[in-house]
Amino acid sequence: MNRIAKVGLTALALAVVSPAVAQEENAEGGAIGWTPVAVGLVSPVQLPWGCAQWDVFGLDLGLLYMDTAKVYGLGVNGIAARNRDDVMGLSVSGLCNYSEKNVYGVRSTLGINIAKGDGYGFEAAGFSYRKNFTGVDCNFLGAMQENVTGIQFGGLANVSRVQSYGLTAAIGVNIATKAYGCQTAGIFNMTEELHGAQIGIVNFAEQCPWGFQIGLVNIIMDNTIKVLPIVNGYF
Numbered sequence: 005m006n007r008i009a010k011v012g013l014t015a016l017a018l019a020v021v022s023p024a025v026a027q028e029e030n031a032e033g034g035a036i037g038w039t040p041v042a043v044g045l046v047s048p049v050q051l052p053w054g055c056a057q058w059d060v061f062g063l064d065l066g067l068l069y070m071d072t073a074k075v076y077g078l079g080v081n082g083i084a085a086r087n088r089d090d091v092m093g094l095s096v097s098g099l100c101n102y103s104e105k106n107v108y109g110v111r112s113t114l115g116i117n118i119a120k121g122d123g124y125g126f127e128a129a130g131f132s133y134r135k136n137f138t139g140v141d142c143n144f145l146g147a148m149q150e151n152v153t154g155i156q157f158g159g160l161a162n163v164s165r166v167q168s169y170g171l172t173a174a175i176g177v178n179i180a181t182k183a184y185g186c187q188t189a190g191i192f193n194m195t196e197e198l199h200g201a202q203i204g205i206v207n208f209a210e211q212c213p214w215g216f217q218i219g220l221v222n223i224i225m226d227n228t229i230k231v232l233p234i235v236n237g238y239f
Contacts, residue, residue, distance in 0.1 A: 037059070038058060039052055039059070074089035079097075081097040084099055085097045091103050098113065117131075121135055127142070127143070131145045132149075137152045143156075146158035153169040168183050174188075177191055177194070178192075180194075183198050191204060199212075205220045207221070207223065217236045224237075
């Protein structure tokens with residue numbers, strides 16, 4: 005038996021006997037144990053058996069869909085993955101990565117990245133949504149969050165419902181309640197409060213404590229001259 009086959013059988017054996025290391029289920033209904041390898045078709049048809057009952061510290065591999073608790077390591081799923089606890093490492097799926105808590109590391113999908121908690125690291129998707137994000141973000145359509153810190157690239161729109169810190173760039177539109185850093189868009193940048201720069205065809209800010217705009221139409225509502233072509237600013 006060659007080395008690769010031995011490694012594969014060892015990993016499968018660990019997954020099958022992982023109930024031996026099971027813990028008592030906690031009061032909140034969390035994981036009953038942990039496993040170094042989880043392999044399945046569609047949860048709960050997986051080894052070890054059980055939907056969202058096992059923490060995975062290693063490899064989480066699903067042909068179609070896996071529903072797990074905590075994953076620290078590598079998660080690869082053909083269609084979608086659902087994680088009910090924190091995720092740390094690399095998560096890749098065909099259409100959707102969904103986490104009910106925080107995500108640390110790299111997530112990539114052709115469809116949607118969703119986290120009910122915060123995201124830290126690098127994300128690439130068609131569209132991303134999470135509570136807050138810190139890191140580098142690349143999305144074909146765009147992204148939405150409360151706060152973003154770092155660099156964000158989007159196709160149609162990037163929306164920060166509270167604040168953006170750093171660079172937010174979009175082919176279409178950037179929107180943030182407060183913008184710190186630079187908003188650059190092919191069409192339109194909008195913020196209630198600008199602290200930095202806006203670069204686009206049309207730029208709009210309700211207030212600008214400090215900063216400037218570069219574009220065809222530049223609007224700062226609390227400035228002495230509210231609308232200017234090419235450049236508008238307040239320092």
